[in-house]
Amino acid sequence: MSTKYLEDFTVGEIIDTDPTFLSAEEIIKFAKLYDPQSFHLDPDKAISSPYNGLIASGLQTIAVAFGQFIRLGYITESSLGGPGIDKVDWLLPVRPEDTLTTTVEVLEVRESKTKQDRGIIRLKFLMSANGSPAVEFISTTFLLRRHNLGVK
Amino acid sequence: MSTKYLEDFTVGEIIDTDPTFLSAEEIIKFAKLYDPQSFHLDPDKAISSPYNGLIASGLQTIAVAFGQFIRLGYITESSLGGPGIDKVDWLLPVRPEDTLTTTVEVLEVRESKTKQDRGIIRLKFLMSANGSPAVEFISTTFLLRRHNLGVK
Numbered sequence: 001m002s003t004k005y006l007e008d009f010t011v012g013e014i015i016d017t018d019p020t021f022l023s024a025e026e027i028i029k030f031a032k033l034y035d036p037q038s039f040h041l042d043p044d045k046a047i048s049s050p051y052n053g054l055i056a057s058g059l060q061t062i063a064v065a066f067g068q069f070i071r072l073g074y075i076t077e078s079s080l081g082g083p084g085i086d087k088v089d090w091l092l093p094v095r096p097e098d099t100l101t102t103t104v105e106v107l108e109v110r111e112s113k114t115k116q117d118r119g120i121i122r123l124k125f126l127m128s129a130n131g132s133p134a135v136e137f138i139s140t141t142f143l144l145r146r147h148n149l150g151v152k
Numbered sequence: 153m154s155t156k157y158l159e160d161f162t163v164g165e166i167i168d169t170d171p172t173f174l175s176a177e178e179i180i181k182f183a184k185l186y187d188p189q190s191f192h193l194d195p196d197k198a199i200s201s202p203y204n205g206l207i208a209s210g211l212q213t214i215a216v217a218f219g220q221f222i223r224l225g226y227i228t229e230s231s232l233g234g235p236g237i238d239k240v241d242w243l244l245p246v247r248p249e250d251t252l253t254t255t256v257e258v259l260e261v262r263e264s265k266t267k268q269d270r271g272i273i274r275l276k277f278l279m280s281a282n283g284s285p286a287v288e289f290i291s292t293t294f295l296l297r298r299h300n301l302g303v304k
Contacts, residue, residue: 059214063187063209063211076190079189081189088240
């Protein structure tokens with residue numbers, strides 16, 4: 001898939017990513033490193049938690065959704081990284097083997113006022129687990145402009 | 153360290169965590185799984201990126217900061233997970249071997265209006281890399297109340 005530059009995104013555009021899932025092993029591995037709470041870490045303790053079983057760290061679910069978008073390859077050459085994310089809502093727990101589908105909506109496309117070679121794109125991520133909305137967030141990313149690269 | 157329940161947190165309280173760091177290997181491993189952009193993934197390509205070298209995925213930096221707090225053990229028994237995070241600002245890149253120190257400020261402590269056994273705590277995280285502010289975000293977490301547990 002060829003790289004999209006700032007001008008190649010349109011407000012309102014919806015981008016579908018490829019489905020994925022997290023295994024129990026991947027959930028536990030992430031929890032050990034970054035979020036060692038029992039309902040992310042220990043299947044036995046998780047059963048007696050309010051979640052009635054192992055669930056992925058919310059931080060891992062954001063990372064999975066973002067990775068689904070990055071793997072499409074759209075911004076491989078144009079991304080300059082981002083200044084932040086916002087409004088992360090964890091709506092439903094994500095469990096091992098849930099089918100995770102993420103759609104990305106282009107909320108805003110804006111040229112930089114100070115740097116001619118780039119602009120800002122705001123994307124709204126919605127990850128569903130087995131078809132039910134589970135995670136939402138908005139990312140902001142700096143993207144190169146096609147305009148300034150001599151790219152047609 | 154013994155568990156703190158909702159009532160044990162005070163607005164304005166500042167909690168220091170233990171310093172940590174990310175190795176280049178840990179940065180690359182995370183990037184492969186969740187954020188495969190060249191400045192997170194490939195030390196050679198990262199040198200010619202705007203960051204002049206390998207930097208951690210912003211998503212990994214949030215996870216590290218949150219993990220630093222969780223590892224203190226304060227909310228091991230009281231946490232019921234959280235509905236979201238907000239206002240994530242990546243202020244400076246985090247590089248391999250940077251000393252990462254995170255302070256957590258208690259912004260809000262509020263009893264649930266619908267569930268007597270719990271409440272909501274909002275925490276502001278500030279991670280510094282080698283002493284310079286690098287990552288900020290606000291988390292919201294549901295915590296059990298000491299009051300309803302018969303815990304003194």
